Amino acid sequence: MITGDAAYIKKINRSFIIKEIIKEGMISRADLSKVTALTRATISAQVADLLEEGLIVETMLEHNTVGRKPIMLSLNGQAGYALGIDLDYGKISFSLSDLLGQLVHSTIIEINTTEYTEILQILLEQMKKYQAEYTDSRYGIVGAAISIHGLVAKDEVIHFIPRLGWNEIDLKNDLKKEISIDVYIENNANLSSFAERVYCHHETENLLCATLYSGIGLGMMMKNDFFRGHDGFAGEAGHMIIVPEGRPCKCGNKGCWERYASESSIFEYLAEKKQIKNLSYEHIQNWLDEGDEEVMELMEQSIYYLSIGLNNMINMYNPDVLVLDSELLRMYPDALEKIKGNLHSFMSHYRELSISSIGKKSCILGACAMAIKHFLDVPMLNLPYETGKLNVN
Missing domain, CATH: 1.10.10.10 (Winged helix-like DNA-binding domain superfamily/Winged helix DNA-binding domain)
Structure with a gap:
């Protein structure tokens, strides 16, 4: 009681x-x-x-x-709007959803700088623009959540973003000085796991979501809350060593998981091997359709190393649901069955292993859902996932 x-x-x-x-x-x-x-x-x-x-x-x-x-x-989904922002290297994505988490507008701004003061001004300009444009509802913009591709401490201070070269940045406080919107800062993998829980896996309290795009991040939902670790940096599974003295990693170690199983490692290898500067998913899809032996072998090898890391994650956390967020896995025939076939241990227990149906939108949808959750002050959200019509600029 x-x-x-x-x-x-x-x-x-x-x-x-x-x-x-x-x-x-x-x-x-x-x-x-x-x-x-x-x-x-x-x-x-x-x-x-x-x-x-x-x-x-x-x-x-x-x-x-x-x-x-x-x-x-x-x-009343039209009572207000939530702003989700994905701050990534080379671009910033902004998406607006109603209070039911359905996207109503999205825009992507390409950036050619890593300077904090310049990016801060871009964020402020766009956030103020959204705040001014969406005043037709009772509550306007109810909050903004920003996805960070790096380490975020429990106090929401950005500890480190490798690709931007940022250390100990208090973005939340700097934004609050200039704008009246409630702002939340969160790791991108955490937001992807939150989106999977909120939009797809409503009956799941313990969920892991591995994002495989620019590296490997692990978002962990335990009893409907994030598992953050002591300082908030838990989930950097991509830097778990799976090949001792293996390929060098930017983190300073050798043989990290993401150097063998992330999409970026596959793109890096194929771009050099095929001598294609702007390698795309379309290139890889064409090679897969043609049955390119080198590409097929690379994908098989990547799945093998991916399975090693997943086996470790399953044994450590015993998740109910484990979601893999990867465009290449969606493209590769029978990828999920191949992964499951590599998980032989009788010690491994999980209920469901799946490839994300949300895909790359999971991060920004999770950001919108995070802002909604804080505004409504509820312990958890169960929102419908609908593609709907999205105005993209």
């Missing part, structure tokens, strides 16, 4: 109610009372507040039976 002062209990009850409304999509007051174990009087009072605040709406369902038409409650 939850105990505490009246204001605290009211806040907790409100959180439970919003969470269940989002989870069910549409639900009646009577059913809300059943699933939350709250009295009908409590439900009525809380619902009245939420309706007045414009966070939920009522819908009267048509039905053919005798009696009153049921009145259903649902979240």
Whole structure:
């Protein structure tokens, strides 16, 4: 039983109610009372507040039976917008979603600088632009979450971004000095794992998501929260050594997992071998369609090394669900079955191993969902994943 002062209990009850409304999509007051174990009087009072605040709406369902038409409650997705930002080397992606996590606008800005002050100004300019343009809803921009491809401490200070050369950067505080939007800073792999949990794996409390693009990052959801480690730097699985004295890595070690199993390692090898400067996924897809033996052998080798690392992750964390986020794995025939075939240990236990259906959007969707979660102040979100129409500039 939850105990505490009246204001605290009211806040907790409100959180439970919003969470269940989002989870069910549409639900009646009577059913809300059943699933939350709250009295009908409590439900009525809380619902009245939420309706007045414009966070939920009522819908009267048509039905053919005798009696009153049921009145259903649902979240008002148009009450505000969440801004997700993916800060990556060479580009910054901005996406806006409604409060149901559905993307309504997206733009990508190419950048040719790694200077912090210049990138900070780009972020501020775009965030202010979104804030000014989306004032048609009651709450406007409810928050912004920024994805960082590097180490983020528990206090949200950026400890290190290898490709940008940033160390100990307090981006959150610098943004707050210039803009009134609530800002959250998070590691990109964590946000990808959050998106997988929020949009796809609603019944999963323990989930790992390995992102394989520019390196290998591991987002870890344990009991519906991030597993961060002592300082917040947990999840750098890409720098686990799987080949002693192997290929040199930018981290300073040799034989790191991402040097053998990430997409960047495959692109790097093929770009040099094939003498193609701007190698693309289309190049690799064509080679796979043609049955290029060298490319096929490289993919098989990458899957072998990927499986070694996954075996270690499974044994260490015993996840319920393990998601792999990789465009190349989606392209390569029977990649998932090949990986599963390499996991022979009787010690390894997991319920589901899958390739992400969200793909590269997972990071920025996770960022939008993170801003929504903080705004609504709920313990977890269960949002529908719909492709929808997206305006991209």
